[in-house]
Amino acid sequence: MTSTDETASVDGTRAARPAGRPRSAKAEKAIIEATLDLIGESTSLAELSIEAIAARAGVGKTTIYRRWSSKEDLVVDALAVLKSPLPPLEDGPFRDRLVTYLEIMRREASDVRSRCVMNIAMSGYDRDPHLVERIREVTIRPRQEALAALLRRGVETGELRADLDLPVAMATVVGTVMWYVKSAGFGEGGQLSENLAERLADHIMAGLLPR
Amino acid sequence: MTSTDETASVDGTRAARPAGRPRSAKAEKAIIEATLDLIGESTSLAELSIEAIAARAGVGKTTIYRRWSSKEDLVVDALAVLKSPLPPLEDGPFRDRLVTYLEIMRREASDVRSRCVMNIAMSGYDRDPHLVERIREVTIRPRQEALAALLRRGVETGELRADLDLPVAMATVVGTVMWYVKSAGFGEGGQLSENLAERLADHIMAGLLPR
């Protein structure tokens, strides 16, 4: 393959096609990818530099500045690529749906890409308020609402206890899988076994007490 | 008080007392304190600067560099000061002891000082392996073992289910309180009510299912 590049023109209108060499869509993609990678590796946006992105993407800084005027614009566009594959709310037993949800969380928490979101959301509440707000809107909130709906549904069907404390229950679900994945990261904590989601689901549902 | 300073000589032997003005123990303490404060406020060691430490401590940079050759050395010494007030394992009903444990975790997670540990441990698994290892040894491990002992004890007395999955159960306990405190930090998530530890304990123990 000699030239996989395509015209970056998004809209169908071919009318205003400017003369000259078209912008490389491949370069653009490489920039986005590099940005996401580097965000995933760093802890805050402060230590994210355009130069590093350019180097990682194998691209000149010019190519970046020609498209985005500020670092924040670039990051916003990059995060937009991380389209959240919203967990589809299916019907079925509560346990199955919880397992599905946990498995999604586990996979995302293990993925460098999706960790970008957590890094930024965690790092600076006050530092990049605009960006954090955007992340919460796009990624955190849908997942929280999906989980809340899941739990409420379980209460309605009688599969869950009626006096469920929703905020605490949500923290139990999310916190458990997050912590498990995290602690597996720094050594101890247990292997990320195949059926992890099921083990977690069983224990979260059953609690600690004997039956 | 004109001179509260004391000779920084730790060992009793006064033999090799060097000539000249002795190093100020007060300055040293101020440096350590400032270091811990700043770590608690920042998210990673990268954004921790000697200048900021010196400014916060009201101390010249020289005074810091004279004692520690690298930033990591300083951080290691600072963390050594954070003696972990190991949760005393008492007797009594499991729920009471769990509430005590959770309350300690909640208070520590809310405290700037103790947050140092989490920040560093979370931020870079691979960045400062030496430091992370030290933190795990000094702080994380004792708490994990205390919790493990707590849970095992509950199983022995029959207060907890016999087939408890220890790693998962531990993740449930720690993850829930951590996530709750964290999410309370970025807006949503619920208030840190007074009886939070009890609410968490009840739900963790009972699980989601109806009785």
Added chain:
DNA sequence: GCGTTGCGAAACTTTGCCGTATCGAAAAAC
């Protein structure tokens, strides 16, 4: 008092990044 060492402040030096500009080559339209 004298020599020695520590002290804080400030100046100096280094480093890293930014944002722009320039260059030769490359890729499209005409």
Added chain:
DNA sequence: GTTTTTCGATACGGCAAAGTTTCGCAACGC
């Protein structure tokens, strides 16, 4: 083939932050 625009690479001045050294003064043993 010519024109136009983009490409990656490199260089530049500027800037801010952090590390290093300098300096005058303070504290201690002798």
